[in-house]
Amino acid sequence: MDPLTQGLVGATAAQSGADKDKLRPAAFTGAISAMIADLDYYIHIPSDPLFNIEIHRQFSHSFIFIPVGALIASVLLWWLLRKYLSFKELYFYSILGYATAGLLDTFTSYGTQLFWPFLDTHFAWNLISVIDPIVTFGLILFIGFAFQKKEKKYVWIAGGWLSFFLLFGWIQHQRAESAAKSLADSRGHTIEKMVVKPTIANQLLWRVNYISDDKIYTDAVRTGLISGIDIYEGEYAPRIIIEEEFSGFEGTIMYKDLLRFKNLSENFLIRHPDQPEVIGDARYSMLPTELIPLWGVKTDTTQTENHLPFLYFRDASEEVRESFMNMLLRK
Template sequence: MDPVTHGLIGATASQSFADKRNFRAAALTGLASAMLADLDVFLGSTSDPLLNLELHRQFTHSIVFIPIGALIATILLWWFVKKYLTVKETYLFSLAGYATAGLTDYFTSYGVLLLWPFTDTRYSLDIISVFDPLFSIGVIAFAGMAFYKRKQLFAWLALGWIALYLLFGFAQQQKATDVARQLAGDKNHEIRQLIVKPTIANNWLWSIRYTTNDSLHAAGVKLLPFTEPEIFPGDQTVLLNWQEEYESFKGTTLYNDITRFSELSDSVLIRHPNHEQVIGDGRYSMLPTTLSPLWGIKVDTTQPNQHVQFGAYRDAGEEVKERFLQMLF
C-alpha cells in the first residue's frame, strides 16, 4: 500500500484508543511506526538484484516482528514525543501503528511473509490496489478530522470506512472470480491457477489471469453496481517451462536465480514479448488484457555464474493510457 495511506492507517489505529492529552502525539507515533516497516526497500545488494525483492515485505512485515518493530520505533521516536508520552505509551502507540503495516499490505497483491520465519509463503488477498485514491481519501478525511478535533469518534469512523471498503473489494473479487470461471468454462479450460485482482487506482476494473496445463490467459472485467459485468477479452501465451529449458545450467547462479524469481512470481513465468532474453512475471502488466510483464529478469546464458539482471518494463505510452481509460470509464 502507498506510504501515505500506510501511515494514516497506523495513525488511525493509535488514535482509536488515545485520549485528548496525548491524541496528536499518539497519531504521529502511529503514523511513523506504520511507515517504518517499508524501510526494507533499502535492504539488498547491488551484486544480487533479487535479494531486494526477497527482503521486501519479508521479516519487517511478519507478525512475529511486530513487537520488535514497535520497540525500534519507540527508540527512534521517544526523543520527539517525550514531552507528551511516557515510554510505555510510546511503545503501545508504536505497537498499534506497526501492527497495521503487514496487515494492510496483506489486503493488496504481491504478497507478504506474515508468518516468517515459520514459512516463506507470501500471503495476499488481492482485494484492493496498492494505490486506491477513493480508499485513501476516506482515510485522510476521517483521520484528519480525528487529528484536528482530537476525538476518538472520527478514528473509529476511519476504521469503519476501511472495513467497509475492504468488504466491498472482497465482494468485487468474488464477482470477478465468477466471471473468470465462466470465461474458462466457455473455452473448456481447466483452471490450474487463478489470479483475480483490481487494476491500479480503482476497484471496479479487475484483472483476470488463469493458467491451464501450458498456457496463461488474460482478460479484464468492469464491475459497476446495478450493471452487468463488461468483459474485455485478452491475450494468451505459453508458460515458460524454465526447468526444462535451462536444465543444463542446474547448479549455476543463473539457474538458482531463475528458481528464486519463479518463487517470487508464484511460478507464473512467461517470455517478454518485446525482449527475447527477459523472463517476466506474468501476473502483472499495464493492462488487464495484455501479457507484457511489468518486470522481469534478463537471462544471459553466456555468464551462468553471474547473477541475473532485474528490470522494469513498464509501457506507459499514450496508446496504453488511452486503452486503460477506455476500459475504466
C-alpha cells in the same frame, strides 16, 4: 500500500487505543511506526538484484517482528515525544501502528510473508490496489478531523471507511472471479491456478490470470458498482517451465535465480514478447488484457555464474492510458 495510506492506517490504529488528550501524539506515533516497516525497500545487495525483491514485505512485515519494529520506532521517536508520552505509552501506540503494516499490505496484490521465518508463503488477498485515492482521501479527511478536534468518533469513522472498501473489494473480487471461471469454462479450459486482482487505483476493473494446459491467459473483468459484468478478452502465452527449459544449467547461479524468481512470481512466468531473453512475471502489466510484463529477469546463457539483472518495463504512453480508461469507464 503506498506510504501515505500506510501511515494513515497506522495513525487510525494508534488513535483507537488512545485517550482524547493523547490523540495527536498517538496519531503521529502510529503513522511513523507503520511506515517504518517499508524501510526494507531500501535494503539492497548490488550484486544480487533479486535480494531486494525477496526481502521486501518479508521479515519487517511478519507477525513475529512487530514487537521489534515497534521498539525501533519507539526509540527513534522518544526524543521527539517524551514531553507528551511515557515510553510505555509510546511503545503501546507504536505496536498498534506497526501491526497494521503487514496486515494492510496483505489486502493488496503483491503479497506479504506474515509468518516469516516459519513460512515463506506470500499472502495476498487482492482486495484493494496498492494505490487507491478514494480510500486515501477519506482517511486523510477523518484522521485530520480527529487530529484537529481531538474527537475519537472520527477515528472510528476512519476505521469504518477503510473496512467498507475492504468489504466492497471482497465482493467485487468474488464477482470478478466468478466471471473469470465462467469465461474459462466457455473456452473448455481446466484452471490449474488463478489470480484475480484489482487494477491500479480502483475496484471496478480487475485483471485475471490463469494457467491452463501450460499456457497463461490474461483477461480484464469490469464488475461495475452494483451490477453488470463486462469481459475484455486478452492474450495468452506459453508458460515457462524453468526445470525443463533451463535443465542444462542446473546448479548455476543463473538457474538458482530463475527458481527464486519463479517462487516470487507464483510460477506465472512468460517470455517478454519483444525480448525473448527476458523471463517476466505474467501477473503484472500496464494493461490487464496484455502479457507484456512490468518486470522480469534477463537471462544470458554465456554468463551463468552471474546474478540475473532485474528489469522494469513500464509504458505509460497516451495510447496505454487511453486503452485503460476505455475499459475502466466502459467506453
